[in-house]
Amino acid sequence: MVRLHIEKLVAGGLGLARTPSGTALVQGGLPGETVEAELWQRKNHLEGRVIRVLEAHPARYLEALPPSADLPLEYPYQLPIKQLLVQESLERIGKLQFELAPVQPSPSYTAQPGLYYRTAAQYALHPLGGLAYRRPRSNELVPIPHDPLIAEPLQPAFELLSGWPLANLEEVVLRGSIYEQKVQIGFIGGHARHFQKTAQALVQEGIAGVVWGASSPKGRFRGPLQHLAGTPHLLEDFGGVLSSVNVQSFAQVNPRAAGLLFQEAAQVVEPGRKAVELYAGSGVLSLHLAHRFTEVVAIEINPSAVKRGEADRDRLGVQNLVFVRDDARVLGRHLPADLVMVDPPRAGLAPEVLAGLLEKKPRQILYIACDPATWARDIGRLVQGGYRLRFARPYDFYPFTHHVEVLSLLSL
Known part of the structure; x- marks a missing residue:
């Protein structure tokens, strides 16, 4: 374990620190913080991750965030x-x-700056139930009882899926529309025929549409795809242009x-x-x-x-x-x-x-x-x-x- 002072963030959201053995780039530290970190040698520098924050940034954001949120600062300090x-x-x-x-x-999007902005998110199914994020650069699953980064139209769908009996799936994907106040769901993995009744039940619960995609080494929704229930598209307002979006395609x-x-x-x-x-x-x-x-x-x-x-x-x-x-x-x-x-x-x-x-x-x-x-x-x-x-x-x-x-x- 090494004690480090984080000077600044660099590309990839890594904290830069100096050590007698060379420059260290670590995950989990913020500028100005003193931390304890685990380090390992790379070709031209050291890399590692923060184990404990000894002296925190005065504006470090202390509420729960998903593990993908690697800049946990009060919003004005992020800019x-x-x-x-x-x-x-x-x-x-x-x-x-x-x-x-x-x-x-x-x-x-709400009274809290920087929160509730994402109109798309994907989650793994936790073995003990509920939704989870994969910790960056690992396969570790982190249970997420609440996600404060997803937009308000997605919040009811998140809660619904967190308690829904889902099996034989690898991931669920959400895509919402703030303009229409609706959300679609994507199922990844298993076989489409196993989720027909589930998809119809979710639409009856207010979900706009459900799509299934096969698990593929090429990536999410890169393999066979099947529309299961509800509407295939939503409309979203991008600066005055109403554009169609859906759960299986990229959009901001x-x-x-x-x-x-x-x-x-x-x-x-x-x-x-x-x-x-x-x-x-x-x-x-x-x-x-x-x-x-x-x-x-x-x-x-x-x-x-x-x-x-x-x-x-x-x-x-x-x-x-x-x-x-x-x-x-x-x-x-x-x-x-x-x-x-x-x-x-x-x-x-x-x-x-x-x-x-x-x-x-x-x-x-x-x-x-x-x-x-x-x-x-x-x-x-x-x-x-x-x-x-x-x-x-x-x-x-x-x-x-x-x-x-x-x-x-x-x-x-």
């Missing part, structure tokens, strides 16, 4: 940490000096925060003739920007996301938006363009996409990121290739966690 994470990533990884716009806090889990980002994105770009969106999902960003361009092309590889996006487009009467089901690497076929919008996964831009941007040189690039480190890497390469970073703002989509989104704009 400067996230601002610094993005700033340091840009300077250390991107090698750029640039003044970020102030972090945009998550809108409050903090809709009001995402709506603010989409609205600002539409304001910071210069209008033009053609815009192209990569990694488009169901095209919510394209729907926000469609009125500023003559033509918008949204490229997305997932067929169900494209189908939902086309249905939303038609329902909203947006006539200048075209969806293309394809990989983001086909960008070159759709250039030239006045604007390319990218919202890649945590790994950042694929090398082919980055090369295409630097070769074809669209006038503007709107880059939305969920990982400051890979964002900073890509921004640095784009700047080396002739672009200028014009605007960047961190957005807090995930209070009580280290995760932070970034909205940025580059131009020639």
Whole structure:
């Protein structure tokens, strides 16, 4: 056991401390805290986890939180940490000096800032009954009698499932809509035929819809899928755009925060003739920007996301938006363009996409990121290739966690 002083948080939400044997990165510590930690050697540094907090941060949040909440601070104290994470990533990884716009806090959904914001969550079934989270980086199950991070429409469903006799399942997934005040449930594992009656009973109890997905090594809802009961879709308000969501597909889990980002994105770009969106999902960003361009092309590889996006487009009467089901690497076929919008996964831009941007040189690039480190890497390469970073703002989509989104704009 080693006594450490946590200097700051770094990428991944790890606390950085100095030891005579080198830098240590530990889980569970907050800036300014003195802790006891268990450490082990990595190639170039030490890693570990906090066993006991000896001197706590004065604003440490003391109420119960899920184990995924790795930033347990009173909400106002979380924001400067996230601002610094993005700033340091840009300077250390991107090698750029640039003044970020102030972090945009998550809108409050109740009187308690930072809580009750998530419209999606997944839980394991605890062997002794009830719902549980898997502790990060382990298979340990932590029973959760209450989850203060999920939005109010999900709370009754959580309570219902916590006492419902569920067997032969690996996970249950919730997806809610604040706009409609409804929730869907997804069952993962077992066989669909075993859950038909359960699904119908849950719909009678007020659940909007139930979907079953096979357990798959590729990930949640990547294998066979079957709609069991109720409605297949919900509508959610993302900054004035009503978009369809469902339990088996990706959509931002903090809709009001995402709506603010989409609205600002539409304001910071210069209008033009053609815009192209990569990694488009169901095209919510394209729907926000469609009125500023003559033509918008949204490229997305997932067929169900494209189908939902086309249905939303038609329902909203947006006539200048075209969806293309394809990989983001086909960008070159759709250039030239006045604007390319990218919202890649945590790994950042694929090398082919980055090369295409630097070769074809669209006038503007709107880059939305969920990982400051890979964002900073890509921004640095784009700047080396002739672009200028014009605007960047961190957005807090995930209070009580280290995760932070970034909205940025580059131009020639």
